[in-house]
Amino acid sequence: MYQLTLPQKIFYGNNSIKEISKITSNFGLKTLIITDKLIVSLNLLEDILASLNEKKMSWQIFDGVDSEPTDEIVAKALAFCQKGNYDSIIAVGGGSCIDTAKAVSVFMKNSGSYAAFASGKVIAKKALPLIAVPTTAGTGSEVTDVTVITDTQKDIKYMIKQSAFLPFAAVVDPQMSCTSPAFVTATTGLDALCHALESFISQKAQPITRLFSLSAIKLIMENLLVAYNNPENLVSRGNLAQAAMEAGIAFSNASVTLIHGMSRPVGAVHHIPHGISNALLLEAVINYTKPKITAELATIAKYLNPEKKGTDEELAESFLQDLQELIARLEIPSYTSFGVSRPAFIKSLNKMANDAIASGSPENNPIIPTIDEIKTIYLASWQD
Known part of the structure; x- marks a missing residue:
């Protein structure tokens, strides 16, 4: 017997990004966008924000992802998320942004260490709903139940694979990757x-x-x-x-x-x-x-x-x-x-x-x- 695990929804193709508010608004009207400063400077959030505004949703942006995801970056993003009463998270960027958002969505509802979860400790509670929007064609993190986080003290990259890390939805719009060098x-x-x-x-x-x-x-x-x-x-x-x-x-x-x-x-x-x-x-x-x-x-x-x-x-x-x-x-x-x-x-x-x-x-x-x-x-x- 085989098993195939996927996000509940996958939207892909040109202009699919315009569907994002229809997905996000199902969870409530307040969302956190996790991204990096380059994405913001390239105006890649414009269509997303326009879509959210059409639904009269409130949003905030955490743009502090500046490298491959580390425990330090996740901690900053998590602290930012904990200050707001968010109903969902939208990750916009490459694998670093999406993996960071996955960790935040899980740790908003669960306690534990990367080492413990990587070693098999079960994540008990459902994560905060996550919608993943890739801007690179690489990691495929938008459709996986995996996150990779670096422990900066031990110089270890923990690959953690559990269903809690699977985004609720993936929105794959090729136009989002056109600015990739x-x-x-x-x-x-x-x-x-x-x-x-x-x-x-x-x-x-x-x-x-x-x-x-x-x-x-x-x-x-x-x-x-x-x-x-x-x-x-x-x-x-x-x-x-x-x-x-x-x-x-x-x-x-x-x-x-x-x-x-x-x-x-x-x-x-x-x-x-x-x-x-x-x-x-x-x-x-x-x-x-x-x-x-x-x-x-x-x-x-x-x-x-x-x-x-x-x-x-x-x-x-x-x-x-x-x-x-x-x-x-x-x-x-x-x-x-x-x-x-x-x-x-x-x-x-x-x-x-x-x-x-x-x-x-x-x-x-x-x-x-x-x-x-x-x-x-x-x-x-x-x-x-």
């Missing part, structure tokens, strides 16, 4: 690609999630470079928004694997953005796992190009070459671009490898690595 488009797109790839090969994959995974992979491979080079192309933006959503549905139900398990410690220890650390690890992890996923990679290659002929090994290698070419053309920076020296990277291997294992994600990989193998994969991902 090329660099953000590339890194968030590769994050979504990792979600799709990992959920397809995961030991927890199921028939329906594999359909979402395949569709997302195809949409990203065909549209990411187009949007990277031509950000105003609404067709490619729409396809990427759909892909990120599909990949989010897939991994929320089938789980991520080794790439994300290893990526989170890189972000926590060396403060490298999540999408970049995924991209840096992608080739090394796939090469390690390839002996067990040749048939899956061949399936992907045939889905991308039904006319392609060859053995499973040839088709798998063809897909991997296409993947490497895409990453190269997106000009993903190296570890050193973020000030990480090789000696510092090597010094952190023990902590990163242990934290990767502790996250649980590597257990979903078709080949489950040892700590020493994870260290070797980290070293294989190093590029000067």
Whole structure:
């Protein structure tokens, strides 16, 4: 038996943002918008505020999300939310804003620690209703029951997966992502690609999630470079928004694997953005796992190009070459671009490898690595 978990409502497509007040007003007339200062400066809230004003709703904005979500940022947002008697929360932004809002919505109704919830302590009470509006095509957080929060004292990224973190509704409007810079488009797109790839090969994959995974992979491979080079192309933006959503549905139900398990410690220890650390690890992890996923990679290659002929090994290698070419053309920076020296990277291997294992994600990989193998994969991902 399989189970598929989704938000109660998903609105997607051009101008879907105008539906937001119809959703939010069902919970009451006072809402908190959690976002960042860049979103505000780009006037991306205009249509949302106009929609809320039409329903005569009152709203306030917390725009203090300024990095990937940490316990400190969540604490500030939570304190802001506690001062008002809000009926709902609207998260507007990338995964950082949405994950922050998820944590706030849960902690408004529940007490507990990130470590406890990540270790399985059940969140007992329903969260404050959350409507998620992504402005990047990457994390898919708008349709997942997952939040990732960094403990700044321990340098640990906690991935917490419980139904309480699932937004009530997702509003996915491609026009909201048109202002994303090329660099953000590339890194968030590769994050979504990792979600799709990992959920397809995961030991927890199921028939329906594999359909979402395949569709997302195809949409990203065909549209990411187009949007990277031509950000105003609404067709490619729409396809990427759909892909990120599909990949989010897939991994929320089938789980991520080794790439994300290893990526989170890189972000926590060396403060490298999540999408970049995924991209840096992608080739090394796939090469390690390839002996067990040749048939899956061949399936992907045939889905991308039904006319392609060859053995499973040839088709798998063809897909991997296409993947490497895409990453190269997106000009993903190296570890050193973020000030990480090789000696510092090597010094952190023990902590990163242990934290990767502790996250649980590597257990979903078709080949489950040892700590020493994870260290070797980290070293294989190093590029000067």
